[in-house]
Amino acid sequence: MQSPTQTLAEGLRLPTNGLDYAILAIYFAVVLGIGFAARRSVKTSLDFFLSGRSLPAWVTGLAFVAANLGATEILGMAATGAQYGVAVVHWYWIGAIPAMVFLGLVMMPFYYRSKVRSVPEFLLQRFDKSAHLLSSVLFAFAAILIAGVNLYALSIVVEALLGWPQWVAIVVAGFFVLAYITIGGLSSAIYNEVLQFFVILAALIPICVIGLKKVGGWDGLSGSIEESHGGNFMTAWGGTGIGDANPLGANWLTIILGLGFVLSFGYWTTNFAEVQRALSAKNLSAAQRTPLIAAFPKIFIVFLVMIPGLVAAVLVPKIGTAGSDLTYNDAIPYLMQELLPNGVLGIAVTGLLAAFMAGMAANVSSFNTVFTYDIWAKYVVKDREDGYYLKFGRLITAIGVLASVGTAFIAASFSNIMGYLQTLFTFFNVPMFVVFIIGMFWKRASMKSGVWGLVAGTSAAMINYFWIYKQGIIDIPTDQGANFVSAITGFVAGAVVMIAVTLFTAPKPEAELAGLVYGTTAPGVEEPPAEGDDAWYRKPALLGWSAIVLAAACYLPYSF
Numbered sequence: 001m002q003s004p005t006q007t008l009a010e011g012l013r014l015p016t017n018g019l020d021y022a023i024l025a026i027y028f029a030v031v032l033g034i035g036f037a038a039r040r041s042v043k044t045s046l047d048f049f050l051s052g053r054s055l056p057a058w059v060t061g062l063a064f065v066a067a068n069l070g071a072t073e074i075l076g077m078a079a080t081g082a083q084y085g086v087a088v089v090h091w092y093w094i095g096a097i098p099a100m101v102f103l104g105l106v107m108m109p110f111y112y113r114s115k116v117r118s119v120p121e122f123l124l125q126r127f128d129k130s131a132h133l134l135s136s137v138l139f140a141f142a143a144i145l146i147a148g149v150n151l152y153a154l155s156i157v158v159e160a161l162l163g164w165p166q167w168v169a170i171v172v173a174g175f176f177v178l179a180y181i182t183i184g185g186l187s188s189a190i191y192n193e194v195l196q197f198f199v200i201l202a203a204l205i206p207i208c209v210i211g212l213k214k215v216g217g218w219d220g221l222s223g224s225i226e227e228s229h230g231g232n233f234m235t236a237w238g239g240t241g242i243g244d245a246n247p248l249g250a251n252w253l254t255i256i257l258g259l260g261f262v263l264s265f266g267y268w269t270t271n272f273a274e275v276q277r278a279l280s281a282k283n284l285s286a287a288q289r290t291p292l293i294a295a296f297p298k299i300f301i302v303f304l305v306m307i308p309g310l311v312a313a314v315l316v317p318k319i320g321t322a323g324s325d326l327t328y329n330d331a332i333p334y335l336m337q338e339l340l341p342n343g344v345l346g347i348a349v350t351g352l353l354a355a356f357m358a359g360m361a362a363n364v365s366s367f368n369t370v371f372t373y374d375i376w377a378k379y380v381v382k383d384r385e386d387g388y389y390l391k392f393g394r395l396i397t398a399i400g401v402l403a404s405v406g407t408a409f410i411a412a413s414f415s416n417i418m419g420y421l422q423t424l425f426t427f428f429n430v431p432m433f434v435v436f437i438i439g440m441f442w443k444r445a446s447m448k449s450g451v452w453g454l455v456a457g458t459s460a461a462m463i464n465y466f467w468i469y470k471q472g473i474i475d476i477p478t479d480q481g482a483n484f485v486s487a488i489t490g491f492v493a494g495a496v497v498m499i500a501v502t503l504f505t506a507p508k509p510e511a512e513l514a515g516l517v518y519g520t521t522a523p524g525v526e527e528p529p530a531e532g533d534d535a536w537y538r539k540p541a542l543l544g545w546s547a548i549v550l551a552a553a554c555y556l557p558y559s560f
């Protein structure tokens with residue numbers, strides 16, 4: 001086995017052969033074929049941006065989880081496992097499942113019944129144009145930054161596969177994603193995400209199985225980790241008492257409040273890259289079940305991204321430190337190079353490329369929807385025919401991909417892209433969540449409180465991160481710990497400012513709040529007709545509670 005230093009000196013090149021490239025070529029052909037097939041159904045802007053609200057729940061559910069299976073899940077979570085250990089489970093069983101259930105049971109009825117085409121459009125109905133415009137701009141900016149993360153991760157694999165310079169890999173990868181989104185719109189992205197979900201599983205499972213065998217199974221992995229990194233590296237809650245030291249650099253309070261509530265609910269309930277999949281469902285019942293169906297595979301995917309990170313930490317004990325040329329982001333490519341035989345390597349490469357394209361496509365497709373509907377059509381070019389906005393949507397998709405190429409180089413400056421993503425979520429998703437949650441549950445929240453809540457939440461989170469943390473005014477051990485604290489700070493600041501502004505400004509007329517505030521119903525809205533049977537999988541409440549119970553059961557082995 002080559003040493004990590006030798007490997008990187010030679011460019012971390014994967015030993016692929018003709019069989020691997022054949023598997024990759026077949027996959028690319030299928031992806032473009034799906035795009036051309038979906039093109040036939042794109043006749044209106046609603047078809048392009050929301051698939052005509054016609055897709056079944058199982059399709060939107062798998063697309064919902066696949067849209068998140070991008071750089072965050074694969075390189076980012078494996079990097080987090082290598083850096084922080086078993087604590088990575090917090091991002092799933094605390095930081096995802098409860099929020100996904102809340103989205104399905106509580107928030108989707110508001111989104112779907114109001115007929116909004118994007119998340120910022122809901123703020124327009126609940127607050128005013130200033131809140132709508134600011135949230136649209138913030139989301140569009142964040143979507144391009146996050147798409148750049150996925151594009152950078154994609155370029156890492158292309159660079160390792162072909163030996164291309166990073167900038168060439170970024171440009172070529174971005175062009176391919178642009179092709180199939182522009183051709184088939186959201187339907188192309190969603191159906192490709194369903195395919196990509198299964199390809200991703202086929203890629204990660206061999207890495208986990210062969211990696212565990214290489215380090216002597218789970219017992220060998222645990223023993224080696226505890227010897228080199230300490231006992232807390234193999235526990236979720238070890239050392240998380242207030243004032244105690246642990247690899248994550250966060251205590252139980254910041255984990256539960258910062259990650260489990262603020263960051264988690266902020267991401268899963270207001271991130272339009274995810275919500276867009278549910279809005280494309282054929283009726284309210286299917287829309288509610290979309291995040292709930294996605295919650296079940298989400299419970300177990302953590303093992304497929306955590307184990308490779310832990311294995312990399314055993315094989316390269318100094319990974320991500322000054323003593324190694326490997327960064328935490330290199331965990332998965334390194335294992336692919338060292339462990340996988342040809343054929344299996346081709347499947348793994350295909351799976352990684354699928355994951356990154358799914359993540360980038362999700363953010364680009366949400367960006368083009370928000371920019372077209374919420375910025376261009378509302379404030380720049382109003383009241384044009386539908387065909388104009390369909391053409392503009394394709395144009396802004398290309399512009400979004402080009403902008404993502406630029407932001408990919410920003411992501412390249414971070415050794416752990418998961419930390420970078422969490423920082424972005426803190427700045428952009430958390431403020432939007434506090435405005436949503438107060439607006440949905442408090443009738444009195446005034447029209448002007450929305451925009452000032454967004455400004456205060458974003459500003460407070462940035463001040464905490466860049467000044468209080470980065471300047472060392474308060475000692476926080478890690479970037480992730482700082483992200484949790486920034487999230488809490490942003491949420492509290494946004495809430496306090498919204499309450500204060502509400503006390504001095506006029507509320508929205510109560511007649512205009514019907515269907516926008518919890519406990520009210522929009523006039524003329526009826527429940528969708530039953531779908532033909534009483535099966536358990538058609539009952540959102542049962543699905544949601546089943547997911548929570550199963551996630552809690554999975555957590556038991558890691559609770560000590």
